[in-house]
Amino acid sequence: MESLDGEEAHRGGFSFENVHRNAFISGRANVSFPKPMKTGTTIAGVVFKDGIVLGADTRATSGSIVADKNCAKIHYMAPNIYCCGAGTAADTENVTDMVSSQLQLHRLSTGRDSRVITALRMLTQHLFRYQGHIGAALVLGGVDFSGPHLYCVYPHGSSSILPFVTMGSGSLAAMSVFEDRFRPGMEREEAMELVKDAIRSGIFNDLGSGSSVDLCVITREKTEYIRPHDVASERGEKAMQFSYQPGTTAVLSESRVTLDDVIVQTV
Amino acid sequence: GGTVLGVAGEDFAVIASDTRLSEYYSIHARDVPKLFRLSPQMVLGCAGFHGDVLTLTKEMNMATQIYEYEHGRTISCPATAEMLSKKLYYRRFFPFYTYNVLVGLDAEGKGAVYGFDPIGSFERETFRASGSAASLLQPLLDNQIGYNNQPNAKREPLSMDKAVALVREVFSCAAERDIHTGDGVVISVITKDGIKESFHPLRAD
Numbered sequence: 001m002e003s004l005d006g007e008e009a010h011r012g013g014f015s016f017e018n019v020h021r022n023a024f025i026s027g028r029a030n031v032s033f034p035k036p037m038k039t040g041t042t043i044a045g046v047v048f049k050d051g052i053v054l055g056a057d058t059r060a061t062s063g064s065i066v067a068d069k070n071c072a073k074i075h076y077m078a079p080n081i082y083c084c085g086a087g088t089a090a091d092t093e094n095v096t097d098m099v100s101s102q103l104q105l106h107r108l109s110t111g112r113d114s115r116v117i118t119a120l121r122m123l124t125q126h127l128f129r130y131q132g133h134i135g136a137a138l139v140l141g142g143v144d145f146s147g148p149h150l151y152c153v154y155p156h157g158s159s160s161i162l163p164f165v166t167m168g169s170g171s172l173a174a175m176s177v178f179e180d181r182f183r184p185g186m187e188r189e190e191a192m193e194l195v196k197d198a199i200r201s202g203i204f205n206d207l208g209s210g211s212s213v214d215l216c217v218i219t220r221e222k223t224e225y226i227r228p229h230d231v232a233s234e235r236g237e238k239a240m241q242f243s244y245q246p247g248t249t250a251v252l253s254e255s256r257v258t259l260d261d262v263i264v265q266t267v
Numbered sequence: 268g269g270t271v272l273g274v275a276g277e278d279f280a281v282i283a284s285d286t287r288l289s290e291y292y293s294i295h296a297r298d299v300p301k302l303f304r305l306s307p308q309m310v311l312g313c314a315g316f317h318g319d320v321l322t323l324t325k326e327m328n329m330a331t332q333i334y335e336y337e338h339g340r341t342i343s344c345p346a347t348a349e350m351l352s353k354k355l356y357y358r359r360f361f362p363f364y365t366y367n368v369l370v371g372l373d374a375e376g377k378g379a380v381y382g383f384d385p386i387g388s389f390e391r392e393t394f395r396a397s398g399s400a401a402s403l404l405q406p407l408l409d410n411q412i413g414y415n416n417q418p419n420a421k422r423e424p425l426s427m428d429k430a431v432a433l434v435r436e437v438f439s440c441a442a443e444r445d446i447h448t449g450d451g452v453v454i455s456v457i458t459k460d461g462i463k464e465s466f467h468p469l470r471a472d
Contacts, residue, residue: 059472061446064399064445064446065445065446066446069443169292203472204472205293206292206293207291208292208446209472210446210472233471233472235439236439236470238436239439240429240432240433242436244417245419245420248417248419248420249418249419250418
């Protein structure tokens with residue numbers, strides 16, 4: 001027997017009521033939604049002989065303006081797992097924080113170190129549930145008991161397993177460096193140099209990426225979070241200093257209000 | 268893409284542009300200045316859609332040359348401004364997508380800066396920033412040259428050195444925060460003795 005009440009039939013499954021509301025609002029004149037800050041970004045990761053190297057640039061853009069010249073795009077997930085984030089900044093920040101918390105609770109519950117595949121499942125299932133509306137494109141990497149793992153996570157909830165990955169607006173620039181010079185089983189220094197150069201390629205050739213290179217090297221023994229690893233682009237010498245004498249800003253009027261009726265209570 | 272800036276002084280004028288040519292998130296070229304010399308004492312800064320920039324500057328070069336042949340003397344800066352305005356308005360319904368700043372010396376030898384919109388509305392000003400980083404540069408110039416929000420500051424006449432240093436500094440600031448501005452800045456200083464050009468590198472990221 002089918003329910004005659006159409007509204008009530010929304011139990012379970014996906015509810016996208018707000019999509020209709022948003023479309024209605026944006027259809028009206030003079031109303032536009034605020035633009036979320038995107039990271040622009042070049043992020044990359046490689047698997048090398050002893051583990052994983054993750055890299056990221058440090059520019060966050062809001063339209064064509066640089067909102068943050070030195071933001072951190074390599075997010076902590078677990079002591080042995082880190083995640084680079086590209087796309088909408090709030091989304092990458094919150095989704096990695098959320099999964100990081102869930103992983104910690106899981107570690108306490110199981111009494112074991114986290115596995116990278118666990119983080120992957122949690123991320124992909126969450127992102128799929130939101131059908132791509134959470135704009136998080138991630139490079140997830142870490143080393144667990146079964147070895148090094150590197151994954152690429154897309155906003156709609158799919159993932160790829162690859163020995164080298166790049167994401168973000170600068171991904172093509174970075175990938176061209178990887179396709180040229182990657183080989184399996186590299187040494188640590190070579191892998192770090194390769195990722196640094198890939199991110200640098202994004203920094204200089206992609207307008208959405210810039211400033212410096214952050215690296216994270218994860219091995220079985222330890223994790224090294226190097227921020228910054230390479231200050232690729234700096235401001236340069238200032239041509240002049242701006243200074244303002246005290247009194248430059250005119251005080252047009254001043255008024256004082258004494259608060260007579262404040263009651264002080266000690267507890 | 269690109270940013271242009273013009274500043275007028277008592278007996279000189281300065282015009283500068285960045286040298287980056289970009290489209291969406293890519294860089295086409297890092298060494299494309301947007302300054303075009305129209306006469307020994309006049310430079311046109313032209314930013315925006317580069318195809319129209321090239322066509323418009325070609326037309327302006329031709330027009331100023333023809334003026335010389337027909338009148339036997341170099342065209343003056345105010346006259347060029349009027350001509351440019353007409354050229355732009357002629358295309359009122361299929362505009363040149365260009366942001367123009369014309370800089371030179373007026374009849375009395377004082378610095379002149381004319382700022383234009385894409386369809387030819389123009390005004391003579393002391394300083395004008397135009398192009399992608401205009402909204403970053405113009406307020407800073409309003410404050411430093413126009414003494415906006417500085418009612419008690421001592422007004423000093425703008426010296427050539429201060430003008431050039433200010434232009435270099437504001438471009439450096441713009442390159443920090445505007446992704447389309449960078450690579451380098453070309454500065455042309457116009458005096459009665461001619462035009463002196465200098466190049467200064469900017470962030471390449």
